[in-house]
Amino acid sequence: MARPQPNELSLDDSLTSSPPEYYSDQEAVYSPSNSIGYVASVEEKKRLWWRNAVVNMMFIGSWFFFAILLSVYNKWMFSDSxxxxxxxLFVTSLHMIVQFALAALVLNIWPKKFKPDRYPTPEEYGKKAFPTGAATSLDIGLSNLSLKTVSLSFYTMVKSSSLIFVLLFAFLFHLERFSWRLVGVIILICSGVLLMVATETHFVLGGFLLVISASALGGLRWGLTQVLFQNKKMGFSNPASTIFLLSPIMAVTLCTLSIIIESWSKLFGSEFFSGPTRTMQTILLLLAPGVLAFCMxxxxxxxxxxxxxxxxxxxxxxxxxxTITVSAWFFGDELTxxxxxxxxxxxxxIVLFTYHKYLKSIQSTVPLDGHGNPILEEEMALNADDAEYSVELDETVRLTSDRGSLEIHPAESESQMLFSAEEELES
Incomplete structure (x- = not known):
């Protein structure tokens, strides 16, 4: 499909030059720059898919990097040796406070890029943000609590069920279109994870209930987070502002759980806060990894x-x-x-899931602007009125520039005129 080239009309020839060509209502879209849009071809959709895949892989690589560093820190921090x-829970609540401070710093340093136009009202905050923050905190809290009663292998086996809950909430919130192929791929991945961490371990009912609850909350957490990103007018327009709005809820929830479960009276009376020097060292070691948590x-x-x-x-x-592959390669962990x-x-x-997403992107309709860039849904919504006005203006240009149309199409011309000569004579 050939791309339409927008006409550049000057003030002198705007009424005489031929109007631009448009596609049908299903294909013609308008970009914010008023360039005529068009539907992407298969080759263009492939190019866009690979471009998005590269950017997404960069963020996934960044997430891997900071998550591994944070895991190493947690192992060192909580290990008996x-x-x-x-x-x-106390450590994680401090990390939430650090994330709030860093997010506030980012919003103030780069306000044009990250600061939202408006923040949610107290009612919106309570209905939208609080459930997301609470679900995130409970997911983290129950996961950490379960590790005191079950082995890491058992925890990973049960936590792999979070994929099922993620898919369930994605369907419930209409974030994913139901597909048996997608369901089959998710079941295949869960089966692989179960075999991947399968070891001889004893079943602990209490620990199992904690992990399965954390898995369900994890699915709810990610579903609510994605819904928040779709409410851009509420202030959740980017990750930095979202962290700024959610981290106070998570900090308060985790602090409450920590007070109930971990007993702060014993915490501040321990050797970690035995003197000024020791206290400063402990605080520094607790707060510094919050930067890693923020980046992750x-x-x-x-x-x-x-x-x-x-x-x-x-x-x-x-x-x-x-992680399992690297552990087996470098640390000699035995794999059966x-x-x-x-x-x-x-x-x-994972490969099948990637292929499934690739097919969906190729089969979907992708509107592009005049420069070949994808038009976001919110941009199309914001410019809907401008597009309607442009169509009306183009129709005006067509009628005024079509000289001699009154003689060639008399019936059509009479229907377009407010008054006809016969009506004037009759009156």
């Missing part, structure tokens, strides 16, 4: 905003596969044939 700080969550939110919650969860499974089979099945599932 290292720092041995047994208060994970920022990458997470960019992935959700660009790709959605289901690809984000698939990326999380890919991270687990990479069953584990290796699970890794292979999981990788196949």
């Amino acid at each position: 290292h720092f041995n700080f047994p208060y994970p 969550v920022l990458s997470e939110f960019y992935i959700i905003q660009r790709a959605g919650m289901v690809p984000m969860s698939i990326a999380g499974i890919a991270k687990e596969v990479a 044939p069953l584990n290796i089979t699970g890794v292979g099945i999981t990788i196949c599932g």
Whole structure:
């Protein structure tokens, strides 16, 4: 399909030059620059898919990097043989405070890029933001609490069910169109994860209930987060402003859980706060990794905003596969044939999911502006009135520039005139 070239009309020839050509109502769209839009061809959709894939992979790589650093920190911080700080909820709540401060800093340094035009009202904040922040906090809190009663392998096996909950909430919130092919791919990936971490372990009912609840809350969390990104007029227009608005809720919720579960009286009476020097060292070690957490969550939110919650969860499974593979390669962790089979099945599932998303993007209708860039839905909505006005203006140009149309199409001309000669004579 050939691209239409917009006509540049000067003041002198605007009424005499031929009007621009438009596609049908289903194909013609308008860009914010008033260039005529068109529907992308298959080759253009392939080009856009690869361009988006490269950008998404950059954010996923950034997320991998900061998540691995944070995992190493957590292992060092909570390990009995290292720092041995047994208060994970307290640490995570401090990280939320650091994230809030960093997000506020970003909004003030780059207000044009990150500061929203308006913030949610108290009612909107309570209905939209609070459930998202609470679900995130409870997901983190229950996950950390469960690790005190179950092994890491058992935790990973049960937590892999979060993919099922992610898909369920994606369907419920109409974030993904139902597809049996997608359901099959998700089940395949979950099966691979179960085999990948399968070990001889004893079943703990209490720990199982904690992990399965965290998995359900994780699916709800990502679903609500993606819904928030679609409410750009409420202030959740970008990841930085979203962190700024959500982190206070998460900090308060995690602090409350920490007070109930971890007993702050024992915490501040421990050796970690035994003197001024020791206290400053502890505070520094607790707060500094909050920068890593901020960068990790920022990458997470960019992935959700660009790709959605289901690809984000698939990326999380890919991270687990990479972690297990690297551990086996560098640290000599033993993998049974069953584990290796699970890794292979999981990788196949991830490849199939990527192919599924590729097919969807190729088969979808992608509107492009006059420069070949995709037109976002919100841009099309904001410029809908301008597009309607442009069509009316073009019709005016056509009627005024079509000289001699009164003689060639008399019937049509009479219908277009407000008064006819016969009516004047009769009156």
